[in-house]
Amino acid sequence: MNKIIDIVDRIVEQKGKSPEKVIPILQAIQSELNYLPEEALKRVCEITEITQAQIAGISTFYSQFRHRPVGEHVVRVCVGTACHVKGAGQVYDAFRRELSLPDGEDTDTDKNFTLEEVACLGCCTLAPVVQIDDVTYGHVETGTVKDVLEDFLSKVDNQEEEKVRTLSEKGLPQGEIRIGLGSCCIASGSSGVKEALEETLDSSGINVDVKQVGCVGVCNQVPMMEIHKPGEEAVFYTKLKSEDVGDIIQKHFQSKGFLSRFKSRFYNYAENLTFSDMPQTAGRYRANEEKTPIAEFLKGQVNIATEFRGLIKPSDFDEYKSKAGFSALKKCLKELTPDQIIDEIEASGLKGRGGAGFPSAIKWSLVQKAQADKKYIICNGDEGDPGAFMDRMLLESYPFRVIEGIIIAAYAVGASEGRLYIRAEYPLAVERIREGIKICREKGILGENILSTTFSFDMEIFEGAGAFVCGEETALIASIEGKRGIPQLRPPYPAEKGLWSHPTLINNTETLSLVPWILRNGSAKFSEIGTEKSKGTKVFALAGKIKRGGLIEVPMGISIRQIVEEIGGGIAGGKAFKAVQIGGPSGGCIPASMADTTIDFDSLKEVGAMMGSGGLIVLDESDCMVDIAHYFLSFTQDESCGRCTFCRIGTRRMLEILEKIKAGKGKLEDLDLLEKLAINTKKGSICGLGQTAPNPVLSTLKYFRHEYEAHINGTCPSGKCEHLITYEIKDECTGCTKCAQRCPVDAIKAKPYELHEVDNEICIKCDICRQICPVDAVVVR
Numbered sequence: 154m155n156k157i158i159d160i161v162d163r164i165v166e167q168k169g170k171s172p173e174k175v176i177p178i179l180q181a182i183q184s185e186l187n188y189l190p191e192e193a194l195k196r197v198c199e200i201t202e203i204t205q206a207q208i209a210g211i212s213t214f215y216s217q218f219r220h221r222p223v224g225e226h227v228v229r230v231c232v233g234t235a236c237h238v239k240g241a242g243q244v245y246d247a248f249r250r251e252l253s254l255p256d257g258e259d260t261d262t263d264k265n266f267t268l269e270e271v272a273c274l275g276c277c278t279l280a281p282v283v284q285i286d287d288v289t290y291g292h293v294e295t296g297t298v299k300d301v302l303e304d305f306l307s308k309v310d311n312q313e314e315e316k317v318r319t320l321s322e323k324g325l326p327q328g329e330i331r332i333g334l335g336s337c338c339i340a341s342g343s344s345g346v347k348e349a350l351e352e353t354l355d356s357s358g359i360n361v362d363v364k365q366v367g368c369v370g371v372c373n374q375v376p377m378m379e380i381h382k383p384g385e386e387a388v389f390y391t392k393l394k395s396e397d398v399g400d401i402i403q404k405h406f407q408s409k410g411f412l413s414r415f416k417s418r419f420y421n422y423a424e425n426l427t428f429s430d431m432p433q434t435a436g437r438y439r440a441n442e443e444k445t446p447i448a449e450f451l452k453g454q455v456n457i458a459t460e461f462r463g464l465i466k467p468s469d470f471d472e473y474k475s476k477a478g479f480s481a482l483k484k485c486l487k488e489l490t491p492d493q494i495i496d497e498i499e500a501s502g503l504k505g506r507g508g509a510g511f512p513s514a515i516k517w518s519l520v521q522k523a524q525a526d527k528k529y530i531i532c533n534g535d536e537g538d539p540g541a542f543m544d545r546m547l548l549e550s551y552p553f554r555v556i557e558g559i560i561i562a563a564y565a566v567g568a569s570e571g572r573l574y575i576r577a578e579y580p581l582a583v584e585r586i587r588e589g590i591k592i593c594r595e596k597g598i599l600g601e602n603i604l605s606t607t608f609s610f611d612m613e614i615f616e617g618a619g620a621f622v623c624g625e626e627t628a629l630i631a632s633i634e635g636k637r638g639i640p641q642l643r644p645p646y647p648a649e650k651g652l653w654s655h656p657t658l659i660n661n662t663e664t665l666s667l668v669p670w671i672l673r674n675g676s677a678k679f680s681e682i683g684t685e686k687s688k689g690t691k692v693f694a695l696a697g698k699i700k701r702g703g704l705i706e707v708p709m710g711i712s713i714r715q716i717v718e719e720i721g722g723g724i725a726g727g728k729a730f731k732a733v734q735i736g737g738p739s740g741g742c743i744p745a746s747m748a749d750t751t752i753d754f755d756s757l758k759e760v761g762a763m764m765g766s767g768g769l770i771v772l773d774e775s776d777c778m779v780d781i782a783h784y785f786l787s788f789t790q791d792e793s794c795g796r797c798t799f800c801r802i803g804t805r806r807m808l809e810i811l812e813k814i815k816a817g818k819g820k821l822e823d824l825d826l827l828e829k830l831a832i833n834t835k836k837g838s839i840c841g842l843g844q845t846a847p848n849p850v851l852s853t854l855k856y857f858r859h860e861y862e863a864h865i866n867g868t869c870p871s872g873k874c875e876h877l878i879t880y881e882i883k884d885e886c887t888g889c890t891k892c893a894q895r896c897p898v899d900a901i902k903a904k905p906y907e908l909h910e911v912d913n914e915i916c917i918k919c920d921i922c923r924q925i926c927p928v929d930a931v932v933v934r
Contacts (some may be wrong), residue, residue, distance in 0.1 A: 160185055161196040170201040172633035173513070175211050178203075179218055180577065187227075188219040202514070207635070214637040214794075215618035216272075217577055223267035224260045233273035234540030234734060234770045235280040235696035237784050240295065243920050244281050245270060247295040250897050250919075251302060266302070272621065272788065275542035275579060276340050277696035277768075278372035278703055287580075289340035296895060296921045308923050327361055327406050328382035333375060333463060335368035335549050336542075336581050337703075342394070343376040349395035350378075350402070359406045367550025367585075369463035371450050372703035379463070380405050389447055390505050391436040437834075450701045450720055455682060457690050458547060458666045459706045460554075467585050470592045473553040479598060481672035485561050486606045491521060494565040494672065501676035502688030503668075507533060507624075507661025507766050508739075508841065510687070510754035516658065519648035520566040523656035528568040530561050530612075531652065533629060534575040534582070534662040537621035538737030539788060541768035543596035543692045544662040546704045548575060548582035551666060552589035556612075558665035560603070561672060563610045566658050571612030574629055577619065587614055621738070621792035624766075625840045626651075626659045628794070639794045640840035661766070663692050683709030687753035691764065697734075697771035700725045707752065714748035717771055728773040730854070736765030738785045738792075739845035741852030742778060761852040763845065777873035778857040779864050782850045783811040789846035798841030807850060816876040819865045830852055872933040875918040880911040882922075885930040892922035892931065 164181045168174045178201070182193050189212055198205050210649040212218045218537075230245040248268050260267040266285075276282045285305045293301055305490040332338075332347050347365070347697050354361060369377055371928050374391035381387045382405065386423040390401055433462050442448060456462050459772035473479070485494055498516030520528060532555065536544040548555060558572050575583050591614060593599040603611045620638045623629045626647050627692025633652060651657025659718075667689065671679045680688045687709040693716070696702045707716065713733055717723065730745040741762035743750060750756055757763055772781070790804040810827050813819045831847030831854075838844045854861065869877040881903075882892070886908045893903035900915040901922060911922070911931075 155192075157186070157190055157192050157195055158425050161193050162200065165197065165200055168312075171635075172202050172204075172207060173633070174201070175203050175207060175635040176215070176632065177616070179208070179212055180616060180618065183218060185770075187223045188513060191220075210637050211618075212810045215620050217617075217619035222260070224264045226266050226286050226309075227285065228266050228268045228302075229271045229274070230268070231272075231274040231276070231280070231282040231284070232270045232279070232539070233277060234737070234768065234784070235277035235702075236282055237539070238697055238770065238772060238776055238781075239280045240920065241281045242909050243295045243918075244283065244293050244298065246917075247298040247897075247919060247921075248283075251298050265439070271578060272537065272619075273539040273541065273578070275536075275575075276337050277542055277770075278337055278693055279340055279539055280696065282340070283666045289336075290570055291340050294924050295919050296924045297699060305473060327359065328380060329362040329364060331364045331366050331379040331381070331463065333367065333377055334365045335546060336579075337372045338369065338375045338377070339581075341375045343600060345395040346376045346378065346393050346398060346539040346712050349398040353399050353402045357402070357406075359402060359404075361406060364466055366463050366465060367467040368459075368546040368704055369702075370454075370459060370704045370706075371447055373450070373701040374446055378549070386439050386441060388437065388439055389445075391421055396868055410504040416867065437444055446701060446722070449722060450703065450705075453711070453715060453720055454706050455690050455708050456680075456706055457670045457679070458663050458692050459551075459704065460670060462550075465551075467550050467552055468588050468592070470553065470596060470768035477673055478553055478669075479557055481597070481669040482557050482561055483604055485564055485672060486604055486608055489672075490565065491565045493533040494561065495521065497672060497676045498565075498668070498854070499676075501671045501679040502683075502686075503664065503671065503679070504687070504754065505661055506537055506667070506691065506764075508764070509758075510764060513660065513664060516648060516660070517562065517566050519646070520568070520656050523649055525656050527570070527655045529655055529657040529910060530559060530563045530566065530568040530571045531629065531633070531657060531659045532571065532662055532665055533572045533624065533626075534573060534579075535617050536766055537577075537617075537624050537792075538663075538739075538766050539772050540694065540696060540734075541703065541737055542694045543767045545576075545579045545582050547666050547692070548579065549585050552585045553593070555586070555666050556589050556593055556598070556668055557638040558668035561610060561612055561668050562658060562660065562665060564608055566656075568658060569610055571610065572652070573614045574617055574623075574633065575614060577616040583614060583616060590614070605922065620794075621788070622794050622840070622842050625842060628840070629659065630657065637794070639796050640842070642839060663767070684751070684753050686755055691752060691767060693767045693769045695769050695771070697769075698724055698726070698728065698773040698776070699771040709753045710751050712749050712751050713743060716752070716769065717748065721771065724771065724773045726773070730771070730869075731776055732772045732776050734770040734772060734781060734785075734849070735767045735768070736848070738789045739763055739841065739848060740765045740768075741848045742772070742856065743852070746854045747856075757768040761848065761855060763848070775871055775873070777869055777871040778853040778860050779811065779815055779869075780871075780873045782853045783808070783815055785849040786811060786846065789842060793842060793846075797837065797839045797843060799834045799837030800839070800846065803830050803837070804843070804846055806830055807834070807847070811850070814861060814864045815869075815874045817864060817867045817874075819861075821865060823860070823865070824854065824858070824861055877912040878918065879934045880916055880918070880922065881932050881934050882911060883930045883932060885928050886907065886926075887928055887930075889927060890929065891925050895921050895925055897921070 376393040503513045504510040534544045623638040627641040632638040647657045795801045888906035890903040893901040
């Protein structure tokens, strides 16, 4: 039997034969074969209702799908905003050189590795980030690319399946240890810390409850471990390494007996030569201690969407219930009418957290009043913005809360089915939500007659296939229906004619995660937080050139300065604060001089930005604003569905002008043309992508026009645009030859103990020499 035919037949039998199943079918085929062979696509058309035209259109529209064989391992370089400003482009080029990839090829000659760029991996605090298969590397530099590949290959054959088991033993435990296992935590090494903890507890016989919690928020301090002992103040250990764990456990807990304690200490002594009470690589802070990185980061935050941050285990149904979980749902189903629920949402002032801030109650009311025999609800967890990871963290850490919010909204509007649209790049989020749905069905929270009432509702996951435009409601609906994600003219709106032409409520993940809190605590308590027109809190992904990045939840009305200086701890590396880029590709750049601007829907719009999903990237003096505008426009131009002329052609022409300016070949009149194109593109585009794509260009032209003019005059003030910079080695050079040894194009000749020079005619601006120079003698001019 033909292997490919067998695989396709099995997948189709599992997924179904109807046209809307095309994306899940293609995802399953690629998951097994690593690409989409022509033979497989033909077979799908033969045994399903899917046509050749449909399958060709879908497989070429979504960036996730590949039509050529790939190597044994896939190297994915994140080029999201936070990674871009920290050199992701240079990292990608370094991988191409290391793998000896010729132009037009993405797989090495030995078929070991395939290299690809990905819009965002959602680990912005670890930028630049590279993922090889399912292993994530953070803070990758051009000079460490070879080391990353070697490290991966050295461990690929020895990787054991991660242990997931309960560590507590019978009897009264001595305390509780909490470890965050969100994506950022895992990428930073929390899994290794967890394994070391398991081994230490097993070998010592120490009886401690270990709780694997979700996102701890303080992403800049992970891997982090919290130790809670009865009658004692909690202690945090941050930036841990697996070798730190044994010392920490022995400091806080006692082994079962004298012999166990003696053996444990003896082996530890023999290994380290001396027993240390405190590991040298980790930070140690008490829970109530002030002026610590943790205390300063958390000060000023208000946890609603992130309630019980770092406290609850994501998939523990009983623990969620013990924290008043599903009490809001019970109240809604048994005490409130749908009208009363919508009235409560209206009184709270809740606005959608995924875009421009449309009032949630109005949207709910429209769907509720629509006359139809069937209605749907969609949770939009696509989060395609590069530099945003809020939805990912909420889905990973609070799956039951998101599910509860969806069910409440479904009851209020009369929906009987739901879909959770989640990015395929977020496998842990998909896994946690899938597990949560399964548990809720078993517990009677989903399915027929929920909580013994007459209300029935169920939901399923739909994994996106890689298209930023699918964040737009009508494009998202088209994707679920098995079509290309092309936005449609409105009206009719999804509230009237949505998924499969039925009335459909679409809300962002964060919006739905706020709903249970509002119904449980009352609309008045929510509306007293924030400003008059922007109520409640907002979750942001704080990243970029900031000392303390992470997931933050702040009250509406907080200033940019408070976030950057107080929560984020200011700019890293002693550089000057230049701007924040807020709202992703749809947002804008706000200069440091306007740092007192408040975070709310109206204020951000007034200064040329928008809330968006909640990416907040901090930029310093080394960031070029022309480069930032070019980066975002490149992204939106590439992601444009191409339907409307203004978006398709307007963004391309703007990008061409920006490329000229970056190369020092622009003219002053180009700036007026650029502005005119941007304004017309905003006015003439059908959907939000085209209407907001010019925002980064317009905001940088408004606040940083002098930088555009400098480029036109042949200078990049920030030293970022490669056509306008040169590398130079100062007199401090000791002649160690490290730069010459690592230069990939021999632009530096080795002269032991002499001042080195860079041949800028050959130099490719890879930045390795500057990164590895031990005396900081390499500078960019």
